[in-house]
Amino acid sequence: MFGRKAxxxxxxxxxxxxxxxxxxxDAIANKVIxxxxxRVDTDCTRCSRGKCKEHN
Structure with a gap:
């Protein structure tokens, strides 16, 4: 439904x-985002760009 840019x-x-x-x-992000x-079938895009602090 949604792509990588989304x-x-x-x-x-x-x-x-x-x-x-x-x-x-965090509460807002969990409820809204x-x-x-x-629904997006893409892994964390921040990881691939080296910006993710949660997964790296």
């Missing part, structure tokens, strides 16, 4: 929420 945008938005909001940002991101 996955990049969603991953970057979730990372920004985490940086800015901490625990509250996670359900959409689960």
């Amino acid at each position: 996955a990049e945008k969603l991953d970057d938005a979730a990372a920004a929420l985490h940086r800015i909001g901490g625990g509250t940002g 996670a359900p959409i991101r689960r």
